[in-house]
Amino acid sequence: MRRSPATCTTWWGHSLAVIIAQADSVPFLADEARVREVSATIASTARSSLMEVRQVLGQIDGTGDSGPATLDEIVQGIRDAGVPVEHAVRGGPRPFGHDAGTAARRVLQEMLTNALRHGAPGMPVTVRETWRSADLVLEVENVVGSGATGGSGRGVDGMRSRLAALDGSFDAAVLDDVFVARARIPIDIPGGTR
DSSP: OOOOHHHHHHHHHHHHHHHHHHHHHGGGOOOHHHHHHHHHHHHHHHHHHHHHHHHHHHHHTTOOOOOOOOHHHHHHHHHHTTOOEEEEEESOOOOOOHHHHHHHHHHHHHHHHHHHHHBOTTOOEEEEEEEOSSEEEEEEEEEBOOSOOOOOSHHHHHHHHHHHTTTOEEEEEEETTEEEEEEEEEOOOTTOOO
């Protein structure tokens, strides 16, 4: 799948977070076969990211096209990298307008990137996707890891600003060593309510 240059910055950050999370888990693996499996995942994710870079370069010179990832593809990308993800969908998914769809994908990518970057290695990540009459609510939960996180601190503010521009919302908090991030993305439906 080819992405626009603007989408790729978020996607590459997401891919790098997957690579880092996998590499960080290697010292905790006692099974040599599992070490080889994780190493293969790291290599596969890095190759995929390199292919994305080449595609973007093709788009810049006019030889490529783009298509954004779906929410399911974003979750599956995390699973394919060897991270356990529990994904629940309630309600019926509906098409978004361009801005809301782009925001939903980028916010989910950032939420998952944060879960991988700051979460406890090897612990599952929970994604809940709730489609209501006039909005989509995305929730991502993960057990908080220990030690330095290495984040810039701009991700949460960026998500909050992106969603506020669409009359949506974002909040995040730690409760009982579990980090919970929640995003509400409005769907443009005439007569709908929030």
